[in-house]
Amino acid sequence: MHRTTIAPWSGIALLMAVAAVPWPAAARAQEPENPFTSRIDVRMGRQSYQAQCSTCHGINATGNPEVGGPDLSTGRFQRADGDAGLFRVIRDGIDGTAMIGLGADSTEQSVWQIVTFLRSLAPAAVDPGGSAAAGAALFAGKGDCARCHMVNGDGGRLGPDLSSVGDRRTPAELESDLVDPDARVLPRWWTITATGPGGETVEGLRMSEDTFTYRIMDADENLRAFSKYGDWSYERTQASTMPGYAATLTAQERTDLVAYLYSLRREP
Ligand code: HEC
Ligand code: HEC
Incomplete structure (x- = not known):
């Protein structure tokens, strides 16, 4: 059996050590920029992409519906904001999905080069017309x-x-x-209609759910919790409230x- 003993004061000592380091406030807010954006980086990124990503996202990065790998060629990403967000998705993956990511062993350079390659696929910004x-x-x-x-x-x-x-x-x-x-309609925006014993109903967005409770936000933005085991019944709707x-x-x-x-x- 493996046991680790931690002296009760070691956490406190660690906390103090961390607090003593001056905190670079400006550096925290700033997202890192992609340092690898040359045409050679595009080429290297394409090679890594072909070897490690194309089975799930398609040879041309337009997606592979069979395994659910989304189109990566549009320049629009649902799960990543900016280049730094894209970097994190490619390195760390997306929890709970087939998107595993390259892992911490990959070099920063190789991850950035894939970011550069994916950006190179994006069509030039379109003019949407209108005012x-x-x-x-x-x-x-x-x-x-x-x-x-x-x-x-x-x-x-x-x-x-x-x-x-x-x-x-x-x-x-x-x-x-x-x-x-x-x-x-992403699951975050599904609605629930709760019906009480006297027929009264409360409809709202499903904010969260666990084994025992639904949390619902009604149209006036009130948060309400409902037990799944009381005498209320629930109906779930996947249609949009918009x-x-x-x-x-x-x-x-x-x-x-x-x-x-x-x-x-x-x-x-
Ligand atoms: C085993 C299959 C698989 C492999 C290999 C894979 N992906 Fe994915 N990837 C997925 C799936 C599935 C999703 C969708 C996850 C979700 O959001 O539900 C995804 C999502 C993504 C997203 C987010 C898309 C968005 O719209 O925000 C990016 C970016 C991405 N993958 C890039 C890559 C890159 C780059 C590689 C190679 C280093 C790679 N993936 C390898 C399956 C894979
Ligand atoms: C009653 C509330 C409500 C009203 C009013 C409403 N929306 Fe929405 N909207 C939603 C909800 C909920 C979603 C998420 C579910 C979905 O995609 O339909 C959404 C989704 C969207 C999306 C997709 C956003 C994304 O991140 O994918 C856009 C764009 C949008 N609405 C624009 C508008 C515009 C423009 C108007 C006014 C003309 C409007 N909405 C009026 C509730 C509303």
Whole structure:
């Protein structure tokens, strides 16, 4: 049997040692930049990609539906913000999925070169048409989008934060989000309808769930917990709570909204 004994004071000593080191506040907030961006790096990155990633993401990185490896050629990544985020996904993988990552043994250079290769595949930024300024006005006004969506700290929590949605979604995908919200709803945005013994109902977003409890946020952003073993029953819906705007906004208004949403990016 293997036992480790830790002296009771060693943790305290460690804490003090850490606290004594001056903390580089500025360095903490800054994400590392990719130092390997030459054409040779693209080529090296392509070679590593072909050897280690193409079985799951396809020879041309356009995805492999058979194993669920997503398209990596669009320049838009659902799971990674910026180059540093992409670096982390490629090195560390994504917990609980087939995406294992290269691991800590890989060199930083080889990971950055794959980032450079994937960036080289991205089509040049498209011009979404429309007026971003008009879209911003619709977002806060007639469209009533801010009721559910946060942009740079303003707005509601009943839908995803859209502050950098232009990094995640292409203009075509944004148009589809507006006219057909049910087409793609991540589990985070599924809803639950709880029905009580007297027939009363509470509907809301499923914030979290464990063996015993559902936590639900209702339309007024109140958080409520429900026991799975009481006399309430529950129904789960995978449809979006976002209304579709095919009929209530004109094509021009949607184009303006898409222009606005597409302009929402992190600082380069
Ligand atoms: C065994 C199959 C497999 C291998 C090998 C693999 N991946 Fe993945 N990868 C996946 C799957 C599945 C996902 C989707 C995970 C999820 O989000 O559910 C994924 C997701 C990703 C994402 C996130 C995509 C997004 O939209 O944010 C990136 C980036 C990625 N992989 C890059 C790579 C690179 C680069 C390699 C090679 C070093 C690699 N993968 C190797 C299966 C694989
Ligand atoms: C009643 C709340 C509600 C309203 C109002 C609403 N949305 Fe949404 N929206 C959501 C929810 C919930 C989701 C996530 C589920 C989904 O993808 O449909 C979402 C998803 C989105 C997405 C996809 C975001 C991503 O990260 O993939 C976009 C873009 C979007 N909404 C834009 C808008 C715009 C623009 C308006 C106004 C015209 C609007 N929404 C109005 C609730 C709302």
